[in-house]
Amino acid sequence: MAGNGELTAGVHLPQAGPAASGEAMRRAAVLAEELGFADVWVSDHLVVPTGAAYPPSAYVFEPLTALAWVAASTNRVGLGTTVLVLPMRNPIVVAKSVASIDRMSGGRMILGTAAGWLEAEFDALGIPFAERGARTDEAIEMLRRMWTDDHITAEFPVHGSRFVSMRAQPQPVGHVPIWIGGHAEVALARAVRVGDGWHGAFLTPDQTRRRVSRLRADRPEAEFTISMRTRWDPLEDDADGILAELDHYREIGVTHLVPEPRQRTLDGYLRSIEALAEILTRADVTMVH
Numbered sequence: 001m002a003g004n005g006e007l008t009a010g011v012h013l014p015q016a017g018p019a020a021s022g023e024a025m026r027r028a029a030v031l032a033e034e035l036g037f038a039d040v041w042v043s044d045h046l047v048v049p050t051g052a053a054y055p056p057s058a059y060v061f062e063p064l065t066a067l068a069w070v071a072a073s074t075n076r077v078g079l080g081t082t083v084l085v086l087p088m089r090n091p092i093v094v095a096k097s098v099a100s101i102d103r104m105s106g107g108r109m110i111l112g113t114a115a116g117w118l119e120a121e122f123d124a125l126g127i128p129f130a131e132r133g134a135r136t137d138e139a140i141e142m143l144r145r146m147w148t149d150d151h152i153t154a155e156f157p158v159h160g161s162r163f164v165s166m167r168a169q170p171q172p173v174g175h176v177p178i179w180i181g182g183h184a185e186v187a188l189a190r191a192v193r194v195g196d197g198w199h200g201a202f203l204t205p206d207q208t209r210r211r212v213s214r215l216r217a218d219r220p221e222a223e224f225t226i227s228m229r230t231r232w233d234p235l236e237d238d239a240d241g242i243l244a245e246l247d248h249y250r251e252i253g254v255t256h257l258v259p260e261p262r263q264r265t266l267d268g269y270l271r272s273i274e275a276l277a278e279i280l281t282r283a284d285v286t287m288v289h
Helices: 022-035 063-071 091-105 119-125 129-148 185-194 205-218 239-252 266-282
Strands: 039-042 078-081 109-114 152-156 161-166 178-181 197-201 225-230 256-259
Touching: 022 039, 022 063, 022 266, 039 063, 063 078, 063 091, 091 109, 091 129, 109 129, 119 129, 129 152, 129 178, 129 185, 178 185, 185 197, 185 205, 197 205, 205 225, 205 239, 239 266
Parallel strands: 039 078, 078 109, 109 178, 178 197, 197 225, 225 256
Antiparallel strands: 152 161
16 A cells, blocks of 8 residues: 555546446456556545536446455455545444455555535535535544444534444454545645545646645655545556656655546556556556566
């Protein structure tokens, strides 16, 4: 998995759109593991408005189900969410699901999480959009408590949750890293306060630089991961351009990358993953073999 200051890379799986299927995700995850990627990643949308500009497809497999599926076919790669929208879910269910995947996979989960942005999705779920920040903060507290404590007695007022000597077993193998997503100051402050890392998405290196500076002012330790999801696809993008942007990310302090191919067939997606591995190796990104 990522960490300790070196530049590592994962890859997004074909979880959404025309290329997505159980077999596609399995084959992509197995290939990523064989090629030495540090981890594999999936995104999160439960419902999507008709005609929405983003996400590009409403056909999205549920992320924790997808990670459980690919965990069974892999042995080493980390299993990450980019990002799980925590306030849309009951945190007790999330804690149980993440701990179960982590335990069954031998301790490979990375929980990327954020407060969310799609108000219509919250409306459909019956969850107040205005409460998403408070719900995220309390949910993270609940997750960590359930993953480390036993016979819990506690009150969690935002969720209306009351524990009286409650147990939440099994617990994860070890410490599940929580990487906080989001680009606004409130998200950066949350990452500093409670995160094991920060996971941005689709920002240019110049946009990323000031956020890294802000994060490192309070979290200078190498174990605090600075991760960025990109839209790199070497079947469509110039390899030298990807290399130049990669070097720029490294120069400003990014320590982990998650490229997401744009291919819409499984064959194209797999070829893009192979080409990405070649580019990352050329750039001296740490690839595990």
